[in-house]
Amino acid sequence: MSAVTPTSWGRYPTARPRQIQSCRDVQALALPDETLSRLPFGNGRSYGDVCLNNNGVLLLTRRLDRFIAFDPATGVLRAEAGILLAEILALIVPQGWFLPVTPGTQFVTLGGAIANDVHGKNHHVAGSFGCHVRAFELLRSDGNHLLCTPEQNTEWFQATVGGLGLTGLITWVEIQLQRIANPWIVAENRRFASLDEFLALDVEYEARYPYIMSWIDCATGLGRGIYMAGMHAPPGLLKSPPPQRRGLTVPFIPPISLVNSLSVAAFNRLYYHLPRPARGLIPYQPFFYPLDNLREWNRLYGRQGFFQYQCVIPPANAHAALWEILARIVVSGQGSMLAVLKRFGDKTSGGLLSFPRPGVTLALDFPNRGQSTLDLLERLDEVTRQAGGAVYPAKDARMSGDSFRHYYPQWVEFSRFIDPRFSSSFWRRVMEH
Amino acid sequence: MRNLLIIGATSAIAEATARRFAATGARFYLVGRNIERLAAIARDLEIRSGQPVVHESLNLDQIDQHPALLERISQTFGGIDIALIAHGTLPDQNACQQSVTATLAAIHTNALSVISLATLLANDLETRGRGTLIAISSVAGDRGRQSNYVYGAAKGMVSLFLQGLRNRLSSKGIQVITVKPGFVDTPMTAAFEKKGRLWAQPDQIAQGIVAAVERGRDEVYLPWFWRWIMLVILHLPEGVFKRLTL
Ligand SMILES: Cc1cc2nc3c(=O)[nH]c(=O)nc-3n(C[C@H](O)[C@H](O)[C@H](O)COP(=O)(O)OP(=O)(O)OC[C@H]3O[C@@H](n4cnc5c(N)ncnc54)[C@H](O)[C@@H]3O)c2cc1C
Numbered sequence: 001m002s003a004v005t006p007t008s009w010g011r012y013p014t015a016r017p018r019q020i021q022s023c024r025d026v027q028a029l030a031l032p033d034e035t036l037s038r039l040p041f042g043n044g045r046s047y048g049d050v051c052l053n054n055n056g057v058l059l060l061t062r063r064l065d066r067f068i069a070f071d072p073a074t075g076v077l078r079a080e081a082g083i084l085l086a087e088i089l090a091l092i093v094p095q096g097w098f099l100p101v102t103p104g105t106q107f108v109t110l111g112g113a114i115a116n117d118v119h120g121k122n123h124h125v126a127g128s129f130g131c132h133v134r135a136f137e138l139l140r141s142d143g144n145h146l147l148c149t150p151e152q153n154t155e156w157f158q159a160t161v162g163g164l165g166l167t168g169l170i171t172w173v174e175i176q177l178q179r180i181a182n183p184w185i186v187a188e189n190r191r192f193a194s195l196d197e198f199l200a201l202d203v204e205y206e207a208r209y210p211y212i213m214s215w216i217d218c219a220t221g222l223g224r225g226i227y228m229a230g231m232h233a234p235p236g237l238l239k240s241p242p243p244q245r246r247g248l249t250v251p252f253i254p255p256i257s258l259v260n261s262l263s264v265a266a267f268n269r270l271y272y273h274l275p276r277p278a279r280g281l282i283p284y285q286p287f288f289y290p291l292d293n294l295r296e297w298n299r300l301y302g303r304q305g306f307f308q309y310q311c312v313i314p315p316a317n318a319h320a321a322l323w324e325i326l327a328r329i330v331v332s333g334q335g336s337m338l339a340v341l342k343r344f345g346d347k348t349s350g351g352l353l354s355f356p357r358p359g360v361t362l363a364l365d366f367p368n369r370g371q372s373t374l375d376l377l378e379r380l381d382e383v384t385r386q387a388g389g390a391v392y393p394a395k396d397a398r399m400s401g402d403s404f405r406h407y408y409p410q411w412v413e414f415s416r417f418i419d420p421r422f423s424s425s426f427w428r429r430v431m432e433h
Numbered sequence: 434m435r436n437l438l439i440i441g442a443t444s445a446i447a448e449a450t451a452r453r454f455a456a457t458g459a460r461f462y463l464v465g466r467n468i469e470r471l472a473a474i475a476r477d478l479e480i481r482s483g484q485p486v487v488h489e490s491l492n493l494d495q496i497d498q499h500p501a502l503l504e505r506i507s508q509t510f511g512g513i514d515i516a517l518i519a520h521g522t523l524p525d526q527n528a529c530q531q532s533v534t535a536t537l538a539a540i541h542t543n544a545l546s547v548i549s550l551a552t553l554l555a556n557d558l559e560t561r562g563r564g565t566l567i568a569i570s571s572v573a574g575d576r577g578r579q580s581n582y583v584y585g586a587a588k589g590m591v592s593l594f595l596q597g598l599r600n601r602l603s604s605k606g607i608q609v610i611t612v613k614p615g616f617v618d619t620p621m622t623a624a625f626e627k628k629g630r631l632w633a634q635p636d637q638i639a640q641g642i643v644a645a646v647e648r649g650r651d652e653v654y655l656p657w658f659w660r661w662i663m664l665v666i667l668h669l670p671e672g673v674f675k676r677l678t679l
């Protein structure tokens with residue numbers, strides 16, 4: 001069914017664009033000429049309001065979804081900005097290539113991946129998505145087409161990588177893929193009983209595995225969890241293509257959240273104790289995209305929607321700050337189903353407003369229970385700010401303008417590159433309050 | 434490897450359908466009006482299918498050009514396995530009511546040019562004794578309604594024509610498929626507010642078209658529920674129907 005009013009993944013906040021315009025052709029793209037502010041909208045996989053533009057124009061990019069060039073010898077791929085990573089994978093995996101960096105869902109667009117400079121499980125070796133972008137074209141509202149590469153129009157390149165859609169419309173993108181010998185993943189799982197153990201495991205595994213992430217139980221406050229590492233399988237290990245998976249869809253939005261303290265505690269206990277092989281081969285989809293098979297799972301959180309809180313804490317303060325954050329969550333009784341922990345490496349894309357920076361990142365989901373949830377998240381921000389960390393705009397729907405400007409002092413420099421005709425609900429929120 | 438001819442290849446429904454065929458391995462000959470758009474689609478399909486794609490620009494209203502078009506195709510492309518006729522326009526009903534010229538132009542594009550191409554293609558397939566001819570008609574062709582009966586009349590003519598063609602060719606091993614989409618979110622319907630569950634995405638229609646080919650169907654309503662909606666609409670007595678605002 002066709003989208004009526006585009007929403008973000010958290011279904012909060014709601015925003016009503018005055019106009020919705022579907023972009024269709026890279027060649028014949030004319031930005032609507034009028035006074036309302038505009039914002040590109042990819043596939044709405046951002047949780048909060050970076051992809052929303054209340055009372056403005058949304059430029060839907062999903063129909064800009066053609067491949068422009070692909071060289072199977074070098075792995076250089078160029079495509080229009082609205083194509084989904086899932087469509088790219090369907091083309092390249094059978095030809096022995098893989099995305100250089102992928103977020104935890106394959107249903108994001110190339111444009112969205114750049115605008116949030118997304119990261120994946122391999123950040124500690126590969127950096128963020130922007131590190132692998134060779135070029136893109138930026139269309140400004142004055143009709144200028146800027147070819148941006150790390151060497152050409154460098155300032156525009158760096159402003160647009162992580163630029164939250166505010167610097168103009170990205171029309172096409174060229175990326176460098178990575179070679180793989182096999183569509184299967186060698187995966188390893190380890191339980192850890194505390195945060196200390198997690199940090200120790202990291203030292204042990206990071207040298208051996210390019211993909212690492214951990215799930216952490218935040219219902220008990222023990223800091224226990226499961227450490228998951230993986231690498232692309234070597235050639236010859238298994239040749240058959242991974243099986244096609246049939247997805248399920250959450251068919252409607254329940255009036256109240258099905259995620260509550262009872263189900264969260266039960267889920268966390270179950271997930272921790274669930275038997276899982278210590279080491280094994282799995283197809284790449286369940287490894288990278290465990291939730292993509294349950295389509296529209298965000299509906300489980302009900303009509304009020306939900307928040308995600310993702311922060312990064314610099315290495316020196318990581319241990320103490322993460323403890324404090326977990327403690328504050330346990331005290332609040334608002335546990336999170338899916339808490340994810342990962343260490344970021346030193347490699348950066350140079351994106352002015354990019355979120356990833358050296359440290360440990362933690363991501364948590366919270367059903368929206370109104371003021372009490374907002375209060376809790378504000379208390380978490382206190383910790384993040386004191387620890388010199390930052391919160392990820394792609395996941396945010398509520399941080400204060402003060403917090404944002406504290407986390408991203410480069411916003412002043414960035415402002416010079418904002419297209420005068422572009423704006424977003426997010427940007428107005430963090431600039432005005 | 435199947436040879437696909439797509440006429441009106443820049444249509445959103447046609448493009449989605451071509452991608453689904455490309456994934457199964459296919460060679461394409463694309464015909465459309467807008468050359469830039471056509472070239473971008475051809476390049477995309479080359480990457481998806483791994484095969485070179487031929488494209489050619491033609492305003493399909495020029496019916497006298499159709500025989501030469503088919504001649505070029507048979508010379509440079511070879512035998513067609515599947516031909517899809519997808520082009521169309523959604524005329525402004527009010528403008529048509531005020532202008533015979535506009536009415537006839539809509540019928541020219543949506544009915545006459547389709548019938549011309551279907552005739553030539555059917556004969557071509559018949560000579561070779563195999564192949565599939567698909568044309569996109571519409572649920573609008575099932576019953577005339579005040580809001581779009583000019584478009585509906587053209588589509589109705591296409592549906593009836595294909596029915597006859599199917600009857601003629603059924604013993605010759607030629608498959609003729611009439612596709613009747615409901616409301617689809619494409620540039621053709623850009624001006625409509627797409628509220629409600631009746632609106633489908635082009636890829637849903639594409640999926641239905643591919644399934645119709647694989648399963649040897651004659652006529653498909655897409656998505657499927659339109660069959661039942663149209664069953665009800667077709668059975669309303671005219672005395673009642675004429676008073677409805679549809
Ligand atoms: C289940 C799930 C798991 C996730 N896991 C991760 C993860 O592991 N790591 C991570 O980093 N993120 C993750 N995310 C977040 C997601 O990757 C980002 O929010 C991503 O940017 C969404 O892309 P989108 O195409 O849906 O863009 P949207 O959400 O629609 O838009 C995102 C931003 O991109 C801008 N934009 C979109 N297209 C263009 C364009 N063509 N030109 C200019 N600007 C544009 C928009 O204006 C907006 O500011 C996850 C999200 C989900 C739902």
Ligand SMILES: NC(=O)c1ccc[n+]([C@@H]2O[C@H](COP(=O)([O-])OP(=O)(O)OC[C@H]3O[C@@H](n4cnc5c(N)ncnc54)[C@H](OP(=O)(O)O)[C@@H]3O)[C@@H](O)[C@H]2O)c1
Pocket residue numbers: 441442443444445446447465466467470491492493494519520521522542569570571572613614615616617618619620621622
């Ligand atoms: N969308 C719906 O709700 C719906 C419902 C039922 C049936 N249909 C039918 O589905 C088919 C495909 O339409 P669509 O929905 O995919 O819309 P679309 O994307 O607008 O496609 C229509 C295409 O027809 C082409 N065309 C029109 N006149 C032409 C001409 N004289 N010569 C060459 N090409 C011409 C257009 O070319 P340009 O790109 O050059 O304009 C356009 O690409 C049409 O037959 C339509 O009637 C659509």
